[in-house]
Amino acid sequence: MKYLFYPGCSMEKSAIPYLMSLKAIEDKLSMELVELEDWNCCGATEYSAVNRIASHALVGRNLAIAESMSAESHTLVAPCSACYLNLSKTDHYLQEDRIFKARIDDALAAGDMSYTPGSIEVRHALDVIYNEIGLEKIKANVVKPLKGLRVAAYYGCMIVRPDLHGYYDSHEYPMILEELLEALGAEVIDFPMKTHCCSGHMTQISGETAYELIRRLIYGATRYEADLMVTLCPMCQLNIDAYQSEANRYFKTDYVMPILYFTQLIGLAFGIDAKDLGIGQEFVDPRPALAKIDVEVDEAPAATKKRRVKEEGLPMPQMPGKNGGGD
Amino acid sequence: MAENKERIGVYVCHCGTNIAGVVDVEEVARWAKENLGDQGVVISKDYKFMCSSLGQDMIQADIQKEGLTRVVVAACSPHLHEKTFRVAAERAGLNPYLTELASIREQVSWVHKDKVVATEKSKAVVAGAVSRVVMHEPLEPIIVPIAEPTLVVGGGIAGIQAALEIANAGHPVYLVEREPSIGGHMAQFDKTFPTLDCSACILTPRMSEAGTHPNITLLTYAEVEQVDGFVGNFDVTIRQKARCVDTDACTGCGICEQKCPKKVIDDVFEVGLGYRKAIYTPFDQAVPKYPVIDRENCTYFEKGTCRVCEKFCPTDAINFEQEDEIIEINVGNIILATGYDLFDARRIPQYGYGRLANVFTSLEFERMTNAAGPTSGDILLRDGKTVPKSVGIIHCVGSRDRNYNNYCSAICCMQSLKFAHLVDERTSATVYNFYIDMRTPAKDYDEFYQRVLDEGTLFVRGKVAEVTDAARISGEEGKLIVQVEDTLAGKQRRIPLDMVILSAALEPRHDAYETAHKFGIACSANGWFTEKHPKLDPVATMTEGIFIAGAATGPKDIPASVSQGSAAAARVLSYIERGELALEPVRAMINQEQCSGCRICNDLCPYNAILFHEDQMVSEINQALCQGCGTCVAACPAGAITGTVFSDKQVFAQIDGLLFLEKSALVPEMA
Numbered sequence: 002m003k004y005l006f007y008p009g010c011s012m013e014k015s016a017i018p019y020l021m022s023l024k025a026i027e028d029k030l031s032m033e034l035v036e037l038e039d040w041n042c043c044g045a046t047e048y049s050a051v052n053r054i055a056s057h058a059l060v061g062r063n064l065a066i067a068e069s070m071s072a073e074s075h076t077l078v079a080p081c082s083a084c085y086l087n088l089s090k091t092d093h094y095l096q097e098d099r100i101f102k103a104r105i106d107d108a109l110a111a112g113d114m115s116y117t118p119g120s121i122e123v124r125h126a127l128d129v130i131y132n133e134i135g136l137e138k139i140k141a142n143v144v145k146p147l148k149g150l151r152v153a154a155y156y157g158c159m160i161v162r163p164d165l166h167g168y169y170d171s172h173e174y175p176m177i178l179e180e181l182l183e184a185l186g187a188e189v190i191d192f193p194m195k196t197h198c199c200s201g202h203m204t205q206i207s208g209e210t211a212y213e214l215i216r217r218l219i220y221g222a223t224r225y226e227a228d229l230m231v232t233l234c235p236m237c238q239l240n241i242d243a244y245q246s247e248a249n250r251y252f253k254t255d256y257v258m259p260i261l262y263f264t265q266l267i268g269l270a271f272g273i274d275a276k277d278l279g280i281g282q283e284f285v286d287p288r289p290a291l292a293k294i295d296v297e298v299d300e301a302p303a304a305t306k307k308r309r310v311k312e313e314g315l316p317m318p319q320m321p322g323k324n325g326g327g328d
Numbered sequence: 329m330a331e332n333k334e335r336i337g338v339y340v341c342h343c344g345t346n347i348a349g350v351v352d353v354e355e356v357a358r359w360a361k362e363n364l365g366d367q368g369v370v371i372s373k374d375y376k377f378m379c380s381s382l383g384q385d386m387i388q389a390d391i392q393k394e395g396l397t398r399v400v401v402a403a404c405s406p407h408l409h410e411k412t413f414r415v416a417a418e419r420a421g422l423n424p425y426l427t428e429l430a431s432i433r434e435q436v437s438w439v440h441k442d443k444v445v446a447t448e449k450s451k452a453v454v455a456g457a458v459s460r461v462v463m464h465e466p467l468e469p470i471i472v473p474i475a476e477p478t479l480v481v482g483g484g485i486a487g488i489q490a491a492l493e494i495a496n497a498g499h500p501v502y503l504v505e506r507e508p509s510i511g512g513h514m515a516q517f518d519k520t521f522p523t524l525d526c527s528a529c530i531l532t533p534r535m536s537e538a539g540t541h542p543n544i545t546l547l548t549y550a551e552v553e554q555v556d557g558f559v560g561n562f563d564v565t566i567r568q569k570a571r572c573v574d575t576d577a578c579t580g581c582g583i584c585e586q587k588c589p590k591k592v593i594d595d596v597f598e599v600g601l602g603y604r605k606a607i608y609t610p611f612d613q614a615v616p617k618y619p620v621i622d623r624e625n626c627t628y629f630e631k632g633t634c635r636v637c638e639k640f641c642p643t644d645a646i647n648f649e650q651e652d653e654i655i656e657i658n659v660g661n662i663i664l665a666t667g668y669d670l671f672d673a674r675r676i677p678q679y680g681y682g683r684l685a686n687v688f689t690s691l692e693f694e695r696m697t698n699a700a701g702p703t704s705g706d707i708l709l710r711d712g713k714t715v716p717k718s719v720g721i722i723h724c725v726g727s728r729d730r731n732y733n734n735y736c737s738a739i740c741c742m743q744s745l746k747f748a749h750l751v752d753e754r755t756s757a758t759v760y761n762f763y764i765d766m767r768t769p770a771k772d773y774d775e776f777y778q779r780v781l782d783e784g785t786l787f788v789r790g791k792v793a794e795v796t797d798a799a800r801i802s803g804e805e806g807k808l809i810v811q812v813e814d815t816l817a818g819k820q821r822r823i824p825l826d827m828v829i830l831s832a833a834l835e836p837r838h839d840a841y842e843t844a845h846k847f848g849i850a851c852s853a854n855g856w857f858t859e860k861h862p863k864l865d866p867v868a869t870m871t872e873g874i875f876i877a878g879a880a881t882g883p884k885d886i887p888a889s890v891s892q893g894s895a896a897a898a899r900v901l902s903y904i905e906r907g908e909l910a911l912e913p914v915r916a917m918i919n920q921e922q923c924s925g926c927r928i929c930n931d932l933c934p935y936n937a938i939l940f941h942e943d944q945m946v947s948e949i950n951q952a953l954c955q956g957c958g959t960c961v962a963a964c965p966a967g968a969i970t971g972t973v974f975s976d977k978q979v980f981a982q983i984d985g986l987l988f989l990e991k992s993a994l995v996p997e998m999a
Contacts (some may be wrong), residue, residue, distance in 0.1 A: 094677040173794070174677030190685055193798040224805075 004036035004129065005067050005077040005121075009043055009214060011235035015243075016081070019235060019239040019277020023080055023126060023266035025273050030134050035073045037066050040080045043084040046201060046236075057101070058084035058108035059111055060091040061236035065114040067121045071083045080126035080264075082234035084161035104308045125160050127233045127263065128168045136184045144272040146186025150294045152266070153192040154178040155218070157199050157237040172196070182231060185270040194221045199237040204244050211247040219248070219258040228290035230260040232258075238262060242284045259287035269296055334368035334462055337396040338454060341378035343404035343433055349436040352447040357400065359451050361459070367458050367985075370394060379409050384416040389727035391420035398461045402430040402454045423466035425913070425973065430457035440607070450786035453991045457516055459985030463978040469910035474560040474903050474951050475540075475660035476500060481552055481843075484512020485531065485886060486878025487665035488538050490900075491894030492610060495543035499903050500616040502657055503538060505548045507596065511535055516597060516691060518698040519703065520886055521746040522776035540614035547655065549620050555847055558937075558952035559873025560660045560909055568653040572621035577645035580617030584646065592625045594823035599691045602702030606648075607637050612700060621648075640791045646883035646925055656719075661873045661900040664857065665893060666843060666881040671733070672728035675856045678794040679725065679830055683711035685810055687795055690743060697750050707754050707828060716826035719751050720810050722792050723763040733833050735854065738883040739765045740831040745777055747786040747829055759785045760791050760823060762812055770887070788823070790815045794983065795828050847874050848936045848953070856882045867896040870955060871935055872911065914956035914973045922944045922968035929960035929969065931971055 012020040028033055048056035065230065067077045079085040095102045095118035102118065110117055130139070156178060160167050161169045169175050173196060179189045197218060200211035218241060222230050232238050242258040249256055261280065268278040275291070281298045288298050342348035353374045361372035371394055376385050378401055390396055399422065401413045406429040414424035426964075432450040441448040459821070476499050480491045483505030491503045503510065512522075517527035538544055555563040590606035597610040602635060606611070607628040609619045627634035628648060639645040673681035673689050680687045686709050688696070699705040709716055721744045727737040741763065749760045766787075768774040790813040799805045802824070807824035813820045836855030837843065844851045848859040849869040857876045860868040867875050877892035878884060884892070897933040902908055918929075918938075925945035928937050938960065939954035940946075949960070951971075961971040970976070 140431040171677055193680075193794075217798075217800050220800070224799065 002031060002133070002190075003033045003035055003074045003301055005070055005074050007040055007043075007063060007067070007077055007079045007088065008036065008081075008311060009079060009081040009235075011081050015239050016235035016262075016295070018282050019080060019262045021236070021279035022262055022268045025268050025277050026271060027262060029271055030130065030138060031132065032129075034078065035070065036275045037063060037070065037077075040066060045087075045089040046083055047085075049087070054101075054104050054108070054159055056227060057091045057094065059103050060087050061095070061105045061109050061116055062112065062114060063088065064092060064121055065109055071120065075120065076122045076124055076129070078124055078126055078235070081236075082125065082157055083236060085125040086159045088186055089165055092121065092123055092227045112205065124168065125233070127160065127178060127181075128186060130267075132168065132179055136180065139181065139267065140184050141183055145294070147182075147266060147270050147294050148186045150187045150290065151190055151226060151228045152187045153190050153225060153230045153277055154182055154195055154223040154259070155230045155232045155237060155241075156196050156205040157232065157234045159195060159234065161196055165270060178231065178233065181263065182266065185266055187266065190225045191228050192222065192225060192227070194218055199240045199245075201236060201240075208247065211240070211244065212217075212251040215248040216252055216254070219245060219256040220254075222258050223246065223256050227258070228293060228319060229287055230258060230264055231263050232260055233263050245285050257285060259283060259285045259290055269294070273310050281327050331889060333750075334397050334474075334950060335370045335395055336368040336398040336400060336461065337387065337390050337793075338372040338458065338460055339378050339392065339399070339401045339403075340366070340372070340374040340432075340450075340454070341383070341401065342376045343403060346854050347433050350440060350443055350446045351432055351450045352596050353450075355447055355449045356454060360454050364455060364458050367455075368398070368462060369458060371396070376384055378898050380411055387413070387416055388420035388950045389605040391417065391422050391887065396422070397426065398428045398464065400430055400454065400461050401427065402457070404433040405429075405431045405435075406567050416417065425467040426461065426579040427465065430454050446483075448989065452986050455988040456679065456982040456985035458714055459988070460731070460982035461569060463975070464938040466915040467972055469906050469913055470869040470893060470915070470951055471556070471870060471907045471910055472809070474906065475562075475655065475658055476904055477502060477542075477659045477893045478900050479504065479562070479564055479657065480657040480665060480788065480902070481662065482540075482667055483507075483510030483548065484665060484667045484877070484878060484889070485514045485534070485890040486532050486667070486893040487512070487663070489890045490665060490877055490897040491538055491544055492534065492541065493894050493897030494900060494904075495538075495541045497906055498821050499901070500543050500545070502547060502566075502659065504552055505546075506548050506551045506754045508549045508571070508620045509610050509616070510538060510546070510548060510887070511611070511613075511615070513615075513691075514697070514886060515531070515666065516599070517694050519702070519746060522772045523751070525747070530994065534617040534786075535613065546616060548616060550655070552846065553654075555662070556709045559871075559911070560903075561952070562662060562873065563661050564657050564659060564662075566657065567654040568621075568650050568655055569620075571618060572623070572646065572648055572650050573618050574645045574647050574650070575618045577615070577620045577643045578618045578981045580609075580619075581642065581859070582609075582619075582926045583638070583640050583642065586719045586944065587618055587640045587699070588627060589634070589636060594684045597607055598695055598702060599689070601692045613948035622648075635963045660683060661848065661875065661903055663877055663896045663900065664847060664849070664880055665818070665876070665878040665896075666837055666840070666880045666887075668834040668883065669837050671835050673725055673832050676754060678778045679722065679792070679982070680795045680797070680808070680828070682942050684795065684797055684808060684828075686826060687830065689925075690747070690831045691742070693747055693829045694990065697754075701732075705754070707751055707757075714826075715755050716757050718758045718760070718824065718825045719748065719827045719829065720760040720762060720825040721747050721796070721807075721829045722810070723761065724791070724833075725830040726835070726927070728764060733835065733854065735883065737834045738767075739834065739885045742773055743778045744829075744831045744883065748780050751782065752780075752783045752785065760810070760825065761785060761787045762810065763789060764791055770885070777973075785834070788812055788814050797977050822976075834879060837880070840880070847871070848934070849874050849876070857999070867892055867899060868986060870904065871953075872909070872955070873903070911952065912956065914971070915951050915954045915957065915964065916956065916961050916969050916971045917948055917949055918948050920944070922947070922966050923947055924966045924967065926965055928965065932959050932963050934959065947966060
């Protein structure tokens with residue numbers, strides 16, 4: 002099955018392992034991802050608050066490119082939750098609001114482009130893999146069940162809310178990722194914080210707030226004895242992984258809660274080599290957790306080195322954090 | 329053709345200033361007399377209140393003195409006074425169906441401001457009515473005899489009340505209940521608000537009265553399968569499910585239940601919080617006292633051996649070979665009191681029901697507080713041992729929430745207050761109520777609220793976001809944390825508790841639509857049975873002879889359900905006393921020569937009134953079931969169906985009349 006594919010910027014930088022693992026399982030799931038030609042930024046989480054029309058015109062351009070390629074497929078897959086939300090929001094507003102549509106049309110016309118609202122179906126990678134490809138197909142490919150691995154499914158906020166097209170089973174307590182992970186043989190814990198905030202860009206704005214939000218999640222997952230968290234969003238992965246040590250320092254705690262992409266776990270269960278799935282590039286070392294399912298990771302995690310850079314780059318705003326770090 | 333023969337009187341009502349404030353009624357009356365003479369109008373008058381006795385007397389006098397053959401009253405909507413003027417005409421010796429009501433209030437004075445336009449439009453409406461009334465034909469009411477027995481479906485408190493009222497008046501009643509015992513939800517409760525009466529103490533006398541009443545035939549563990557016929561003469565097919573117990577021999581001693589080795593979770597009466605045996609009566613005071621064998625769980629039916637109950641039964645009442653029995657009865661009227669289902673709290677996963685052990689539903693808590701319940705009335709956590717030190721009660725779970733049900737479930741505030749009181753009475757726990765608005769409108773209800781406030785229950789106004797066991801700080805570990813916006817304090821709160829009770833919504837029965845269809849009545853969009861009129865006829869339905877009572881019509885507490893049970897019984901009794909019923913002759917009829925047998929009308933009829941003759945390949949309308957709605961008339965592609973009082977001839981005549989003024993001043997002024 003062919004799908005149009007919008008990687009988004011994370012997949013080319015901080016979330017390279019997400020892209021690697023998605024590409025690695027593409028064939029086995031009989032997906033063919035056709036990347037949009039000359040795609041641009043989705044506007045991330047802030048731009049629409051700064052300039053609504055410009056931000057949606059930016060997304061409109063991506064939708065227009067997708068429409069021009071719709072001979073390949075009408076479904077546009079975005080693996081990043083923010084990209085998915087922005088694309089589906091713009092498409093939705095274009096269908097709802099005629100004045101808004103006129104302004105976006107103007108902007109697109111300046112570049113000789115146009116987009117017919119509703120002509121492209123925007124889907125998140127999890128939704129497509131669960132609802133379109135289906136658990137049967139996934140189960141059929143599992144050669145190395147993740148038996149004994151306790152995982153916490155973590156959705157973050159953006160794919161289930163507002164869920165403009167009703168792809169998800171619940172906004173507050175979805176279960177599809179759990180079902181998928183169970184199909185891989187993993188032991189899935191009941192993780193009540195599955196749709197709570199990862200702190201988004203608060204790490205850049207108010208470390209104090211961000212660390213508390215991150216702490217809640219890793220504290221929760223630890224208390225439920227998860228070996229690792231599983232996510233579907235580059236932002237969630239970045240915050241939990243890259244800022245875990247900051248949060249630990251701030252609160253003087255010592256949580257170790259690795260977080261991987263669901264595509265990486267699918268890949269492991271399909272028997273794909275960890276290295277080919279981008280595993281080994283995390284800050285929080287997943288090797289002890291993966292050892293439970295006999296997965297060996299050759300490369301040492303790049304964590305130590307990179308964390309130092311982060312520490313120097315981000316001054317600690319609060320005394321307790323500094324004291325904690327100085328020990 | 330008819331215009332020369334007919335003598336028509338036109339009566340234009342002022343309705344105080346309701347009509348006369350906008351329409352020049354005197355001008356309308358004058359105009360009708362001057363311009364509609366060719367149509368047969370011989371007299372035209374205006375009057376302040378045409379519906380008053382004086383107004384009606386005036387019309388009657390004219391019918392007799394002037395020899396009127398048709399009457400047009402230009403006043404309000406036919407919904408209000410059509411009957412009034414039909415009866416007035418009948419008193420003066422005119423067939424009541426030779427009258428026509430022209431609505432110049434709802435359709436003119438209340439929707440227009442411009443007097444000139446309104447007056448001209450009134451003239452058109454009157455002209456339409458005059459043209460139409462000429463085409464009316466005299467009709468005779470359809471008289472149907474009323475069979476004396478009544479069927480009451482549902483043995484909760486509303487159904488029991490209705491059955492007793494009718495039985496006590498000396499008439500036979502069949503009371504059908506699908507569970508093994510009557511009693512309904514009320515039998516599950518321990519206390520009733522606001523008086524804190526013991527629920528069983530006030531209910532069981534009624535139950536046993538219904539069980540032993542010589543005029544009541546109790547059919548429990550039975551369901552209505554099919555209903556044919558019409559008011560006065562319903563043929564009802566009932567399936568009596570096999571109890572596997574011979575009720576003539578059984579003494580209700582209970583030995584079988586004691587000896588039965590198979591224990592199963594009781595999902596119905598104990599709502600999953602307790603156990604019963606495979607042969608059981610749902611509770612000690614069950615009526616009738618005879619147990620039933622749950623074939624799905626009985627070891628004998630599963631494996632072919634056991635028969636312990638049979639061995640121990642002192643009267644040989646166990647009969648494994650018993651089969652379902654089909655019972656056919658004929659009744660004159662039917663009362664549906666089928667009650668409600670509790671909202672499945674698992675549908676709001678963030679409240680944790682089903683995941684978090686110590687989250688309970690309101691019905692589970694009712695059973696827990698019941699002295700005959702699984703904990704003998706002790707308030708305990710799911711471990712069955714620990715007394716909670718703090719309890720939170722969440723209101724509006726599944727009610728007043730656009731994701732689930734928009735309506736207010738009416739009983740939850742008072743029920744939650746009752747729970748708070750019971751927790752306070754039986755434990756030393758701190759109690760929180762999380763509410764959106766407190767609704768305590770009935771007699772002594774707010775006083776009860778004050779009392780619970782005085783007892784020290786804490787009230788937090790705000791909708792709970794989630795109930796979680798995900799602790800954030802050390803004091804929260806092992807607790808259920810309620811995350812709520814306290815809208816009075818204006819801040820987010822996290823309250824750690826031992827137990828949470830969800831006051832779940834009342835929902836229509838899961839099979840309410842099927843039931844409604846079976847009995848030929850309608851459901852609201854939510855699934856509650858629809859009343860004939862929500863205010864003025866709340867226990868009748870649009871189908872004659874089918875009445876509704878209790879929570880099946882919408883969320884209701886016990887006093888309201890009992891009132892409706894009595895009210896429905898009163899309606900039925902008035903039919904029984906009369907012995908026969910005159911039905912409106914407003915009916916549809918199929919010309920069988922023209923009927924092509926396409927059956928399009930068959931499924932469209934909301935009253936199941938159309939039957940199909942396979943042999944002749946034509947449809948026929950049952951005149952007693954037809955309510956004259958006109959759906960089939962409009963749908964028939966062959967034009968084979970005619971409705972009395974809404975025939976094509978009459979409707980086209982009315983349109984002609986409405987256009988009578990086409991060339992007058994009306995059109996330019998409207999524009």
